[in-house]
Each structure stands twice: as structure tokens, then as C-alpha cells.
Amino acid sequence: MIRNNYRRDAERIGAALDAFEAEYGALPGILDPSFREGLIDQIIDSEQRVAYFARLRGRTLDANSADPGSTSFDPLRASIIHAERGNYDEAVWLVFLFVHFGRHRLAGWRYVRDVYGRLGDGRLWDWPSVSADPIGFRYWLDDHQQELLAAPGPRGFSNHRKYESLNAWEKTGTGEAFESYVRWILSGGGDHAAFFAQFDVLDPADRFDALYRSMSAVARFGRIARFDYLTTLLKLELVQLDVPHSYLVGATGPLRGAQLLLRGKVGEGLARDLQRELQVLSQSIGIRGDVMEDAVCNWQKSPDAYQRFSG
Template sequence: MRNNYIRRAAELDAAFSAYERTHGSLPGIVDPQRRETLIEQIIDSEQRVNFTTTLQTRDLDPEATNPLSPAFHPLKAAVLHHRAGELDEAVWMVYLYVHFGRHRIAGWRYIRDTYSAFGSSELQWWTWQRTAGDPTSFRFWLDEHQADYRVAPGRHGFGNHHKYGSLAAWSEQGTGAAFESYVQWVLAAGGDHGQRFASLSAATPEDTFDAMYRSLSAVRQFGRIARFDYLTMLGKLSLADVRPPHTYLVGATGPLTGARQLVNNDPTAGAARELQNALTLLAAETQITPDVLEDAVCNWQKSMDRYIRFQG
């Protein structure tokens, strides 16, 4: 266990022990090494959440909004746009962050290249206003620049959660269709993100999260992981009043395997909805938020006997 997290590790171990005294042992972490590895993954997941939420209190470099600057960072850009009263642009940054992801070598390259229209003047950038105003023109632009994505120097690619994504302009499974369907989803409520979010507002932040999660099925290339990541990020950045009510294991792969391993000590045993309910109880009684728990069990099941640090 890393020295700087010994106290938090002890707190998590005590929380698991308290849960097990009431509900019985968690078969997947009876082995002490597997238990410690899961605790380390939970700590990593919590640190990623903490980094995001603390962005709102930091002095951020204005260049973080500039896709041509080395300082560009889509989440920092979202915070800066929100501070400037530009909710649409802030949420657009979150959408781009989720759709393209961060490549382990190329970083934010796909977001930079697309948002900046390959280094065009600022008036030509694919901001929310420009993209939402004419998504068909974006698709024509994307089609015309397919070769530019491939020949520009250096590595390129989508992030890990969307590593099989497509830049195709006209395919129903490509970025062109994804952008246009997202624009349509937002505009269907009246004209901007604020109206879209208000139209799905429910009694609690958890109910709103679930309503938005279901509604986002209309957006192409926005499956379970993308919807969950998009909504949790909106909540963490205070762009929408949402909180996940539970893990979303129906349709999941890695998180479902991790839940099966944790609850049943068998990566193939257990129905998704039943395990989702089991993790909901575990999250509530250990005070581990559903997004942290889902992320942690997903990473834990990749290497249960030896801690490996994953980037998200």
C-alpha cells in the first residue's frame, strides 16, 4: 500500500469489514491481496474524481480553452467556459472529451484537430454554436479531412473507452452521425443545453441522472460507458445537478465482470440487475459513490492479485 494513502486504505478496509459483519463476506476479497488491490483501485478512482472537482476552485490558465496551445485541456476549458457564463460551450467540451477520449500517447489530438478545424482561424473552429448551427456542414468538413487525420505527424486515435470509434462522416456509426444526433438531442428541447437539462429535471439529482441516461440513448456512438461518463462528469463539474443513483451494469462488460468476481468470486456468475442491486447496497453502506465503485471494480478485475495503476 502506498504510504500517502495508508489512512484512507484503513478506512475502506474498516468499511468493508462493517458491511461484511452485517451481510456476510464478499467472496471476491476474502483473499487479503485481492482485498488490498481493490482498495487501491478505489483510492485511484477517488483521486480521479477529486482532481476533477478541485478544478472548479483553481486558478486555471486561460490557454486551456485554446486547442492550438500546449496548455489545452477539455475539462479545464469546460470550467473556464462555465465561469464565463458559456454553459453550451462548457458542456460541448465535456461531450468532446467523452466522444474522443484521451489517447494514451497522442493525448487530446483528436479533440484538438477537430475543434480547431486543423489549426484554422478561430472563426472556423467547430464550437458548439457553429456545429449546432449547421451539423451537415460539419459532416461535409469531416469527410473532406479524413486524410488529414491520418497523415498529420505523430500518433493518433480515440481514448480507451472508445478505442474502436470511427471518424467516418456519413456512416451511421461514425463521428458525423454522432455529432449530428447529439445536436438534435439538445435542440429537441428548445435550443440549448440549459433547456435540454431542464426538460429532464426530476425530483432528485439521482432521478434526473437516470432520466438523462435513458434519454441519451438517442445519441449515436453514445453507449453505456459514454452516457455514464458524460453525466458523471457534468455532475462533478457542476454543469448539471445530477448524481448516479447506482452503478449501471446492464450492458456492461468490465464492470459487470468485476461485480461478478467481487460478489460471487466467479467472473461469469450473476445477472447484471441483481449485481447492480448488490453494489447499490454496498456503495450505500460503505459510503463509496457508485461511479467510484463501478470504475474501481472494472479496473480491479483486470489484475486482482497485483495492483496496476490505470489512467481511467
């Protein structure tokens, strides 16, 4: 059942779906009214997650949110605070940290706080420090890895990053991810602004796609991490971007959602074909590519009975 507080949103999305189906034919995955309502609810939730970023940017944020020594630390809020202070490099660096570590369901931002704040030694592994000495960071991480792992209380990467490690020297560890990110950014002229300026000749959608492909240079940043990093920069208005499509190639949940919606059955349809078709649907009903990707991914988990997912 559509929630009353989002009734207008539901009517807008429902009318857009009706118009799309009138022109292109029925969508097999939402012939059942309960499946249709479930998809509409998930689109609403995905839109609200985007709106959350706009609401954050419109607030006066607690300065402690940018202090890793405080339990109030939050890398997203810290990024906004640094952007407002004109510290663009640090704002974007915090987005990288936000994506690399993610938010653990019990420990919250513990890994980001502990690493960014150097375990409370009074200094930071901020952008100037890491970019000037990525090898020094790796030595620090190696020296403190057991401390990071053994300190009391829950800790860990987010669910999307659960296969990552704090290893300093292996190709699959945090040390390699950090150093490769630094190399990627510095390859463009010395800071984040210079790096992103290289892509200014492209329109926002092509810029997103070019950056997405360029991020193959960053270790441990596959489809989900690249998509999250770039869409977070977009939602925080740190880079002018537009999501061209849902990047279903290499996806799991979003691909299953697209298969169910567009073919009526999970396992049916090639990713590139479905990606193109989902792009047409998204544009036709006025839903951004990242919103649609998030919505179909969550919808396919319980298509006929709405469940709220936190991310």
C-alpha cells in the same frame, strides 16, 4: 500493501467493509487479504480521480487550455474555463467532445484539437457553429477526413473509443454522432440549459437515470460513453446529478469485477442482480456508484496485486 499516504483512506474503507460484512455476510471476492487490499487500493484511486476534478476547478487555469491552437489545449480545462466565463453551452459541448474522442495514449487530445479548431483555420467547431449547421460540419469533416488521418504525428481515439471513426456520413461515424447529439439537445428547447431543465422535477439520482436512458438518441454513445458523459458533468458540477448505481447491464470489466467481488468467480451472477447488490454495498460503505464501478473494473484486472491504472 496499502500505500502510506492513503493510510487513513484505507482504514476508513476497510472499516466500512468490515461493518457491511458484519451485517450482510462476507464478500466472497475479498476473503483473501491480498484481494481485499487490492480492492481498497482501487477504491482509493477511483476516489482520487474524482477529487482531481475538484482540484482542477479550484485552480487558476492557463487560458491556453481553452485554445485548440495551443499544445496546452485540454477539453476538461477548457470546459471549466468556459463555465467560469458563463458560457454554459460551450462548457457542456466540450464535455461531449472530451468523451467522444477521448485522450489517446500517445496523441493526447490531438483529434479534439484538430476537429474543434478546424485544423487551425482561425475558426472553431464550437457549439454555436455545430448546432446551427450540423450538416455543414459533416461536409467539413468529409472534406478534411484524409487530412485529419494523414497529418504527421500520432493520432487516434482513446482506448475506450478505439472503434470509432472520423467518417462524416456513415451511421457509425463522428458526423452522425455530432448531428444526433445536436438533435438530442435541441429537442429540449434550444440550448443545454433548457434541455437539462426538463429533468429538474426529478431528484438527482432519477435525473441521472433519465438522462442516461435519453442518451440512446445519441449515435455511438453506448453504456460507457453515456456513463462517462454524465459523470463528467457531475464531477464538473455542470448538472446536479447523483449516480444511482453502477450500470452493469451491458458492461464487461465492471461486470466481471462485480461477479468476482459478490460471487467469488467471474461469470457467476446476472448483471441486474449484481447491479442491485453492488448498489447496496456502495451505499452502505459510502462510496458513490461511479467510484465503485471504476474500482471494481480496475480491481478485477489484477485482484491480488495492486496496479495503478490511469483511467
